[in-house]
Amino acid sequence: MGDGLRLEGVTIALGGRMLISITHAVEPGEVLTIMGPSGSGKSTLLAYVGGFLDRVFEASGRVRAGDVDLTALPPEDRHVGILFQDPLLFPHMSVAGNLLFAIPAALRGKSERMRLAREALAGVELDGMEDRDPDTLSGGQKARVALARVLLSAPRTLLLDEPFSKLDTELRQQMRRLVFSKARERGLPVLLVTHDEADAQAAGGPVVRIGG
Numbered sequence: 001m002g003d004g005l006r007l008e009g010v011t012i013a014l015g016g017r018m019l020i021s022i023t024h025a026v027e028p029g030e031v032l033t034i035m036g037p038s039g040s041g042k043s044t045l046l047a048y049v050g051g052f053l054d055r056v057f058e059a060s061g062r063v064r065a066g067d068v069d070l071t072a073l074p075p076e077d078r079h080v081g082i083l084f085q086d087p088l089l090f091p092h093m094s095v096a097g098n099l100l101f102a103i104p105a106a107l108r109g110k111s112e113r114m115r116l117a118r119e120a121l122a123g124v125e126l127d128g129m130e131d132r133d134p135d136t137l138s139g140g141q142k143a144r145v146a147l148a149r150v151l152l153s154a155p156r157t158l159l160l161d162e163p164f165s166k167l168d169t170e171l172r173q174q175m176r177r178l179v180f181s182k183a184r185e186r187g188l189p190v191l192l193v194t195h196d197e198a199d200a201q202a203a204g205g206p207v208v209r210i211g212g
């Protein structure tokens with residue numbers, strides 16, 4: 001089981017106006033849903049956790065994963081996995097290429113890397129799709145490749161920025177189940193940003209409402 005995530009006295013302001021003020025603990029496998037009107041600062045909070053907040057914002061407070069203070073680390077050392085609205089697959093690489101790219105560099109053996117990529121594809125019910133071009137996949141399949149890729153990157157926490165919003169109702173339900181079950185299996189704490197109350201309900205965890 002992984003570590004929990006703690007937001008400790010996190011405040012983010014823009015031009016002297018306070019956008020976010022939050023203290024919250026997220027248990028391993030738990031989803032904290034963050035809701036609020038457009039422009040309230042939801043994506044900004046994820047950027048702070050990921051370490052890529054634009055310098056125009058004034059931010060303070062700590063983000064900890066277990067005993068590790070993520071705020072003291074550069075983004076590449078935080079091991080934070082992110083899924084956005086768009087799957088953001090590299091179009092010039094095969095599905096396997098997109099997956100291999102995410103595997104930590106320390107795992108160098110080619111056949112071992114390929115085995116992990118195949119296993120990750122099977123884990124999102126895309127067995128045998130490794131040679132396909134992303135362009136030839138459906139929206140739901142692309143979303144699952146993006147999920148497989150983020151899981152392969154060995155994240156210690158998952159940030160979800162409206163990752164279901166472009167999927168139709170049925171696919172959205174499937175994708176929610178898949179993402180939340182993977183997070184539970186691996187004991188990953190999750191921050192989910194969404195406008196959709198049904199996402200929050202499916203996530204089953206606490207909901208924080210910001211702004212408005």
Ligand SMILES: Nc1ncnc2c1ncn2[C@@H]1O[C@H](COP(=O)(O)OP(=O)(O)OP(=O)(O)O)[C@@H](O)[C@H]1O
Nearest residue numbers: 014019036037038039040041042043044045054056
């Ligand atoms: N790089 C930036 N420079 C200046 N202002 C920014 C920047 N990025 C975001 N903002 C502003 O910060 C505020 C919060 O934006 P953010 O994207 O976090 O909102 P959000 O709640 O995620 O909105 P939405 O639901 O529309 O995605 C907004 O007023 C936005 O205009």
